[in-house]
Amino acid sequence: MPDALIEEDFGELQRATEQLEVERLRRLAEIDKRRLFERDGHLSAASWLATRFKVAWGAAREQVRIARGLEEMPVVRRALGEGECSLSGLRVLSSCREADPEAFRTSEHVLVEAARSHSVRDLTRVAAYWRQAVEREHALESEEKLRADRRLHASVTLLGTVRVDGMLDPETGETVLTALGAVLDAEARAGGEDERTPAQRRADALGEVCRQWLDGAGRPTVAGEHPHLTVTVGAEVLPGAPPSELDHVGPVRREATRRIACDASLMRVVL
Numbered sequence: 001m002p003d004a005l006i007e008e009d010f011g012e013l014q015r016a017t018e019q020l021e022v023e024r025l026r027r028l029a030e031i032d033k034r035r036l037f038e039r040d041g042h043l044s045a046a047s048w049l050a051t052r053f054k055v056a057w058g059a060a061r062e063q064v065r066i067a068r069g070l071e072e073m074p075v076v077r078r079a080l081g082e083g084e085c086s087l088s089g090l091r092v093l094s095s096c097r098e099a100d101p102e103a104f105r106t107s108e109h110v111l112v113e114a115a116r117s118h119s120v121r122d123l124t125r126v127a128a129y130w131r132q133a134v135e136r137e138h139a140l141e142s143e144e145k146l147r148a149d150r151r152l153h154a155s156v157t158l159l160g161t162v163r164v165d166g167m168l169d170p171e172t173g174e175t176v177l178t179a180l181g182a183v184l185d186a187e188a189r190a191g192g193e194d195e196r197t198p199a200q201r202r203a204d205a206l207g208e209v210c211r212q213w214l215d216g217a218g219r220p221t222v223a224g225e226h227p228h229l230t231v232t233v234g235a236e237v238l239p240g241a242p243p244s245e246l247d248h249v250g251p252v253r254r255e256a257t258r259r260i261a262c263d264a265s266l267m268r269v270v271l
Contacts, residue, residue: 015083022070022080022087029067058165062091069094072101075108079116089115089123096127103134160251164206180205231257232269 001009028045031037037048050060070077076093079085085093093111097104104111107130114126152166168176183205187194196204213219214228233244244257 018080018083018087022077025063025067025070028063029071032064032068033071065098066090066094069097072105073097073108075112076115079112085112085115086120088120092120092123092127096130099131100134103137107134179209183208231264233257 028049031048032045037043037045040048040052042048042051044064046057046060046064049055049063050057055063070090073093076085076090080087080090093104093115096107096111111127111130115123118126147169149167150169150172152164152168154162154164156162180202184201187201187205194201229246231244231246245251
């Protein structure tokens with residue numbers, strides 16, 4: 001196929017996919033409104049969607065939330081139908097509506113026009129300015145409201161990995177992004193071939209920031225000890241010996257234990 005035809009086909013498929021997704025969301029909203037999920041014993045449409053169609057729980061909740069909001073956004077629905085607003089733009093506009101439904105109702109035309117003419121990144125900035133203006137108009141303490149929404153979840157999975165999810169206020173978020181960016185910039189200046197994905201580089205950068213803080217001389221003490229990575233190993237480093245364990249994530253392979261033990265202090269403990 002010629003290059004131009006491939007691009008044309010992709011554009012048609014992209015538009016068709018987004019139109020199908022909009023129709024799917026409309027029907028999801030109707031299922032939620034009619035509470036059809038109760039027939040299968042579910043307490044919510046999100047639970048029904050996650051269980052029946054193997055959708056991730058977080059994604060299911062987001063889809064139900066957007067589907068509900070779309071019912072109250074006629075201008076957005078029209079822009080989606082005309083192909084002038086993307087699904088990514090819809091997510092941004094849905095967040096605006098959730099922040100203040102009444103203010104969104106009066107500003108919907110303006111925000112949709114911004115979605116038509118701006119990239120998603122710029123639309124996100126427009127939405128942030130809009131939210132600040134609305135909060136000022138209602139005499140809200142915007143910083144305190146944003147800080148009240150902050151949260152961070154870090155949970156250990158069955159495989160021993162750690163899942164991180166959260167929401168940071170603007171100042172804390174900027175601090176985290178600046179620290180991650182500093183690590184990434186230092187790695188880029190060091191040169192060398194890097195086959196990691198951007199997400200993998202950010203994950204490694206977060207670990208490096210935490211390690212540098214734990215290595216710092218000024219970190220606080222807990223029960224007379226400076227907190228750091230703790231590994232519990234068996235007395236005999238032989239095949240069949242008890243597995244090594246980290247405090248939070250549990251058993252780890254012996255290779256990881258040896259790597260950590262290269263620069264460690266030892267404490268003998270009788271269990």
